[in-house]
Structures are given as C-alpha cells and as structure tokens.
Amino acid sequence: MKKVTVIGAGSFGTALSIVLARAGNKVNLWARESEIAYGINNQHRNPSYISDVTLPDAVVCFNDLEKCVPGRDMIVFATPSHAMREVANTVKPHLTGEEIVVSVAKGIENDTFMTMSQVLSEVLEGVIIDDKIGVLSGPSHAEEVSKFRPTTVVATSFSKRTAGIIQETFMTPMFRIYLNYDIIGVEIGGAVKNIMAIAAGIVDGASLGDNAKAALITRGLHEIKRLGMRLGASQDTFSGLAGVGDLIVTCTSEHSRNRYVGYHIGQGLKLDDIVSKMNMVAEGIRTTRSVYDWSNKLNVEMPITEAVYKVLFEEKDPKDMLYDLMTRNPKEEIMI
Ligand SMILES: NC(=O)C1=CN([C@@H]2O[C@H](COP(=O)(O)OP(=O)(O)OC[C@H]3O[C@@H](n4cnc5c(N)ncnc54)[C@H](OP(=O)(O)O)[C@@H]3O)[C@@H](O)[C@H]2O)C=CC1
Numbered sequence: 001m002k003k004v005t006v007i008g009a010g011s012f013g014t015a016l017s018i019v020l021a022r023a024g025n026k027v028n029l030w031a032r033e034s035e036i037a038y039g040i041n042n043q044h045r046n047p048s049y050i051s052d053v054t055l056p057d058a059v060v061c062f063n064d065l066e067k068c069v070p071g072r073d074m075i076v077f078a079t080p081s082h083a084m085r086e087v088a089n090t091v092k093p094h095l096t097g098e099e100i101v102v103s104v105a106k107g108i109e110n111d112t113f114m115t116m117s118q119v120l121s122e123v124l125e126g127v128i129i130d131d132k133i134g135v136l137s138g139p140s141h142a143e144e145v146s147k148f149r150p151t152t153v154v155a156t157s158f159s160k161r162t163a164g165i166i167q168e169t170f171m172t173p174m175f176r177i178y179l180n181y182d183i184i185g186v187e188i189g190g191a192v193k194n195i196m197a198i199a200a201g202i203v204d205g206a207s208l209g210d211n212a213k214a215a216l217i218t219r220g221l222h223e224i225k226r227l228g229m230r231l232g233a234s235q236d237t238f239s240g241l242a243g244v245g246d247l248i249v250t251c252t253s254e255h256s257r258n259r260y261v262g263y264h265i266g267q268g269l270k271l272d273d274i275v276s277k278m279n280m281v282a283e284g285i286r287t288t289r290s291v292y293d294w295s296n297k298l299n300v301e302m303p304i305t306e307a308v309y310k311v312l313f314e315e316k317d318p319k320d321m322l323y324d325l326m327t328r329n330p331k332e333e334i335m336i
C-alpha cells in the first residue's frame with residue numbers, strides 16, 4: 001500500500017484516484033475548486049467531472065496542497081499539459097525528493113516543445129531526480145476507467161525500478177499495466193494521437209466515410225512514428241498501447257473530447273464556439289500548434305498535422321482537408 005496524491009480532480013484525476021484506491025492505496029486528490037473537494041468528501045461524487053460515478057471512502061479530496069502533498073510516496077500529475085509547468089511549480093515546495101512523480105497528461109508544451117516528463121524534470125530539478133519521474137499512458141478514457149471497464153496502459157520512466165513501482169501501485173484486475181522503457185515514444189504517441197483524433201472527428205462530422213477514417217488512422221500512425229523516431233523513440237512503441245492502441249480509441253470513441261472537437265468542425269461549427277461549450281480539455285488543439293511548429297523546425301513531414309493546423313487556426317474549410325491530403329504527390333507507403 002502506498003500513499004499517493006493525485007493533482008487535478010478533472011475527469012482523469014478522479015478516475016485514477018478510484019483505481020488507486022481499488023488497488024489498495026491511500027489516496028489524496030487535490031482539486032483547485034473547494035466545491036469539488038466538498039462534493040467528493042461529503043457526497044462521494046465529483047460535481048463537475050464524471051459526476052455519475054461514486055468515489056470510494058479511501059479517496060479524500062483537498063484544495064490545499066500543503067495538506068495533501070507532504071509525506072507521500074507518489075505524486076500523480078493529472079492536470080492538462082498547458083498547466084503542467086505552473087502546477088508543478090506550486091507543488092515543488094511541498095516535495096522532499098523521496099516521492100515518485102508521474103505524469104498522465106498527454107500534450108507537448110507550446111514554444112518549448114517539451115514533453116510532460118521533460119517539463120517535470122526541468123521544474124522539479126534540485127528536488128526530484130530524473131530517475132524518479134515516470135509516465136502512465138495508453139487507451140484509457142476516464143468514463144470507462146472509473147467504471148472498472150477493462151483497461152490496459154503502459155508505465156514508463158527513465159528508471160526501470162520507478163516504472164515497476166508505478167506498475168505495482170496502479171495495477172488492479174481491471175487496470176492492467178505493461179512496462180515500456182521508451183519514455184519519449186510513449187509521450188509522443190499519447191500527445192500526437194490527439195491531433196489525429198481531431199482529424200478523425202472531422203472525417204466523421206463531414207461524413208467522408210469509413211475508408212477515409214481507416215486511411216486517416218493508418219497514415220496518422222505513420223506520421224506519429226516519423227516524428228517519434230526522429231526524436232529517438234523506438235518504432236515498436238508505436239505498435240503498442242501508447243501508440244496504435246491510444247490512436248484507435250481516441251479516433252473512434254464516443255468519449256473522446258478531441259474527436260468531439262473535430263466532429264463539430266466537420267459539421268461546420270467554429271472552433272471557439274465548440275470549445276466555449278466544453279467543460280473538459282481537448283489537448284489536441286494546443287498540441288496541433290506545438291507539433292506543427294516543431295515538425296517545421298525539425299523538417300519532419302507531417303501532412304495530417306499540417307491539415308488540422310490549417311483547419312483549426314487558418315479557417316481552412318474542413319471539406320478541403322481530405323481533398324488536399326488525397327492530392328499530394330504520389331509516393332511510397334513506407335517512408336520514415
Ligand atoms: N479524460 C481522459 O479520459 C484522459 C485524460 N488524459 C489526460 O489527462 C490530462 C487531464 O485531463 P482530464 O482530467 O481529462 O481533463 P479535464 O478537463 O476533465 O479536467 C482538467 C482538470 O485540470 C484542472 N486544471 C485546469 N487548468 C488548471 C490550472 N491552470 N491549474 C490547476 N488545475 C488546472 C481542472 O480544474 P478546474 O475544474 O478547476 O478547471 C480539472 O481538475 C490531460 O492531459 C488528458 O489528455 C489521459 C488519459 C485519459
């Protein structure tokens with residue numbers, strides 16, 4: 001049994017706190033809103049996220065970091081990637097250096113192009129060594145995880161020991177964890193699939209058909225792999241849960257927020273109008289900006305990312321997106 005604090009009582013932080021409690025750990029959950037802490041502690045429900053789920057007594061929610069971070073074995077960051085730097089900075093003064101720190105966020109920081117473990121490593125330097133940082137990622141929609149639907153993910157870290165401790169701490173019969181030591185590959189897979197899910201949503205929303213969707217997923221995987229391998233990732237990771245596994249679930253699931261954004265764009269709605277009606281984060285929007293800029297800088301060809309970027313940020317008509325992709329120069333299928 002470990003003492004674990006989950007930072008961020010959104011959909012995934014709430015779902016993971018249920019898993020961690022089910023796995024026998026003592027769980028603190030930090031919410032930035034006091035009403036969420038009140039709802040969880042008094043009604044065993046998160047009033048704002050996955051509110052149809054009952055939380056176990058073993059999850060105690062706080063909105064004061066001082067009360068829930070010191071003296072823990074593991075800190076799990078479940079806030080969105082654009083908030084990771086700010087949140088890690090506020091958590092840092094409460095850490096001793098003994099904790100294992102885990103990111104479950106799927107995104108790439110704008111401007112720095114850092115993955116979340118890299119942001120944690122930079123912000124927590126001097127307190128947490130890199131070997132104590134890890135990542136949990138894979139096909140795992142909060143709505144299903146919280147209801148004990150069978151889910152499999154990977155744990156990764158700079159250190160095999162840390163990855164093993166993460167595996168041990170989260171594992172339950174309905175939440176199975178594999179080890180994978182390719183941290184960059186796991187993080188690129190988790191972040192970039194969100195761009196492909198927006199594209200898949202556009203395909204569905206604009207009724208472009210199942211052939212187009214299959215092509216999109218397949219070529220999307222190729223694109224994720226191309227960026228990942230350029231950054232030193234292992235090709236095999238992209239055939240695994242953090243690669244094709246998460247890509248499939250996010251491009252096809254009714255629960256995916258990124259697919260939802262794409263779907264409504266495909267239906268002709270404007271990005272700002274879609275986002276203003278959502279209470280949850282669709283990481284792929286910001287990640288499209290990061291990856292588009294980054295791929296240009298690295299000279300990595302990412303045509304789907306470029307197409308999504310133009311639809312999201314340059315008001316390109318989504319119906320033209322697939323046409324543009326289809327009419328690119330003829331080429332060989334396998335070119336990394
Ligand atoms: N939902 C899912 O199925 C999965 C999500 N993930 C990843 O987990 C991460 C979190 O996603 P998810 O829980 O779904 O997101 P939600 O939108 O459901 O919740 C976001 C949470 O982060 C908090 N938050 C937002 N901005 C800040 C900030 N600046 N400072 C502090 N807290 C902040 C929100 O607080 P408040 O309520 O006060 O706004 C809320 O608790 C994302 O990177 C996502 O990609 C990974 C796997 C599955």
Ligand SMILES: O=C(CO)COP(=O)(O)O
Nearest residue numbers: 138139140141256257258
């Ligand atoms: O990463 C996820 C599932 O594995 C969640 O995807 P969405 O953010 O698109 O809902």
